[in-house]
Every structure is written in structure tokens, then in C-alpha cells.
Amino acid sequence: MSQPYLTEALLNEAPADKCPLCDSVDKFTDMYTGEEICLTCGCVLNNIILSRGMIHADREIDYSYHGLQNTYKHGVTTSLKGFKDANGSALSHETKEKMNRLRRQDVRVKLNESEVRNLNIAMAELDRIASALSLNSMIREEAAQIYRRVLKKDMVRGRSIDNFVAASVYAACRMMNIPRPLKTVVKASKREYNEVSKTYRVLLTELKLRPPIDDPFKYLSGIAYLLDVSREAEVYAVELLKKATIGGGLAGKSPRGVAAAALYVACELLDESLVQKAVASAAGTTEVTLRNRCQDICNALNIG
Numbered sequence: 001m002s003q004p005y006l007t008e009a010l011l012n013e014a015p016a017d018k019c020p021l022c023d024s025v026d027k028f029t030d031m032y033t034g035e036e037i038c039l040t041c042g043c044v045l046n047n048i049i050l051s052r053g054m055i056h057a058d059r060e061i062d063y064s065y066h067g068l069q070n071t072y073k074h075g076v077t078t079s080l081k082g083f084k085d086a087n088g089s090a091l092s093h094e095t096k097e098k099m100n101r102l103r104r105q106d107v108r109v110k111l112n113e114s115e116v117r118n119l120n121i122a123m124a125e126l127d128r129i130a131s132a133l134s135l136n137s138m139i140r141e142e143a144a145q146i147y148r149r150v151l152k153k154d155m156v157r158g159r160s161i162d163n164f165v166a167a168s169v170y171a172a173c174r175m176m177n178i179p180r181p182l183k184t185v186v187k188a189s190k191r192e193y194n195e196v197s198k199t200y201r202v203l204l205t206e207l208k209l210r211p212p213i214d215d216p217f218k219y220l221s222g223i224a225y226l227l228d229v230s231r232e233a234e235v236y237a238v239e240l241l242k243k244a245t246i247g248g249g250l251a252g253k254s255p256r257g258v259a260a261a262a263l264y265v266a267c268e269l270l271d272e273s274l275v276q277k278a279v280a281s282a283a284g285t286t287e288v289t290l291r292n293r294c295q296d297i298c299n300a301l302n303i304g
Contacts, residue, residue: 019041150168179222183284215255219259219260229263230270232270233263237263237265241258244297257283265294
């Protein structure tokens with residue numbers, strides 16, 4: 001049975017905390033796809049990455065969303081091109097030569113500006129890392145905005161552009177709650193882990209960024225996807241995490257390790273076999289940490 005299409009009107013008629021199809025209040029946000037899913041019927045309630053502002057219930061298009069955008073990544077630039085005048089008539093030979101000279105001069109002026117050259121190099125590297133990490137345009141824009149702030153404060157002088165680009169991408173993921181660990185970002189970059197981590201700390205201090213604190217729910221979906229566990233086990237792991245975090249016994253623990261432990265405990269309780277080494281590898285942690293977090297969760301839930 002295909003997923004019913006949810007129009008804007010249907011979503012607006014239902015209460016904000018209930019599913020419009022089954023009236024359930026149990027929801028789960030998949031941070032890899034950006035979808036908010038009903039745990040009861042599987043209905044996709046919302047997509048936090050894609051904006052629903054352009055499409056309305058009557059299917060009319062809001063043209064205020066269209067047109068050239070002044071983005072943080074590229075900005076609005078000028079270009080000299082064309083071989084016709086305003087009336088559509090072909091330009092004369094002399095005018096074409098003049099336009100070609102103006103075009104060459106325009107390019108030379110742009111390339112002579114150090115900030116423009118820096119941005120061209122940085123944005124190319126940003127696009128490469130973002131493509132390798134499958135990041136959408138919103139994350140790229142946030143990373144580009146952070147890098148422009150770095151460039152404006154003249155923090156790149158005497159330092160590596162690639163380090164700041166990788167650190168900006170990681171900071172953007174942290175600011176927008178996208179589960180991409182620093183090791184994954186560094187792997188997609190050309191730099192070493194210690195260099196990028198040090199640059200990231202400098203970036204946080206100088207720009208006074210305050211990324212939100214990670215929670216285990218953010219990483220649960222990605223780990224479950226890598227381990228190919230059942231949907232039932234993933235939902236049960238969410239329930240275990242909710243109960244285990246009430247007492248505060250997991251505060252200060254690594255969120256990836258806690259998420260992996262909750263998934264492992266849920267699979268054990270549902271008789272789904274998982275190898276600790278595989279779970280630890282999928283979560284980017286160690287087997288010792290995994291066992292310790294499993295013990296913490298069992299103690300919080302009074303599970304023997």
C-alpha cells in the first residue's frame with residue numbers, strides 16, 4: 001500500500017502533536033533523511049530539510065521563493081557576455097571586440113582580489129567535502145556562512161584554507177544537528193585529524209559559536225541503518241533511551257556510545273543477534289565503551 005500524500009491542508013487540520021492519520025503522538029525524527037515519522041503507522045509527517053513553503057494546498061506556486069538568490073556561498077556576481085544588443089540585433093565587429101576586452105579585464109580584476117581567490121578555493125573544497133558527506137544545500141550554506149565569518153576576521157592568514165573549510169563543515173553539521181562525526185569529516189578532507197580538531201576549537205573560540213549538545217537519539221538511526229537492524233528494534237531502542245535518560249544516569253556520556261548501547265540492548269531483548277565488535281565499529285567507539293554503556297542502561301532500567 002502506497003504512502004498517502006499529505007497535503008498542506010491535511011497537515012494543518014491535525015493538531016501539531018498528533019499524526020493526521022492515526023492520531024498517535026509518538027514521533028521519531030530520522031536525522032539522516034530529515035523525516036519526522038509516526039511510530040504507529042509509519043506516516044511521514046514532515047521533512048525538516050525540505051521547505052514546504054513553496055507548495056500550498058491549492059497547488060499554486062509562491063513565486064516569492066523564486067529568482068536569483070544572494071547566497072552566503074556565492075553571492076551575486078556580474079558577468080559580461082552576449083553578442084546582441086537590447087533590441088536583439090547582432091553587435092558590430094568593433095563592439096564585440098570591445099566587449100571581449102571588457103570581459104577579460106573584469107576577470108583579471110576579480111582574480112587579483114585575494115579574498116575572491118580565497119573564496120574560490122574554499123568553496124570548491126567545501127563542495128567536494130559536502131558531496132562526499134551527502135550534505136544538502138542548507139548545510140553547505142551554513143558552512144559557507146561560517147567560513148565567510150572566518151575570512152572576515154582574517155583568521156585564515158598564515159593558516160591552511162582546507163583546515164578551516166573542514167572545521168566550518170563540521171561546525172555547520174553541529175549547529176544544525178546533522179550527525180556527522182569529526183572523523184568522518186576529516187576522512188573526506190585532505191587534512192589530518194589533529195589539525196582539523198585544533199582549527200575547530202579555534203573557530204569555536206573566535207566566532208563564539210555555541211553548538212547544541214548532542215543527544216543519543218541523533219545517532220540512533222544512522223547506527224541502526226549501518227547494522228541493518230529491524231524497525232522494531234530501532235523503535236524499542238528509542239523507548240529504552242527515553243526511559244534510561246529520565247534519571248540522568250547517562251549524563252556526560254558519549255552520545256554515540258549510548259545510542260549504540262541502547263540499540264544493542266534492544267536487539268538482545270528482542271532476540272536479534274548483534275556482534276559487539278560490529279556495533280562498536282558502526283558507532284565509531286570501542287567494545288569496552290559499548291559494554292560500559294550497556295551496563296549503565298541496564299542499571300538505569302533495572303534490567304538484570
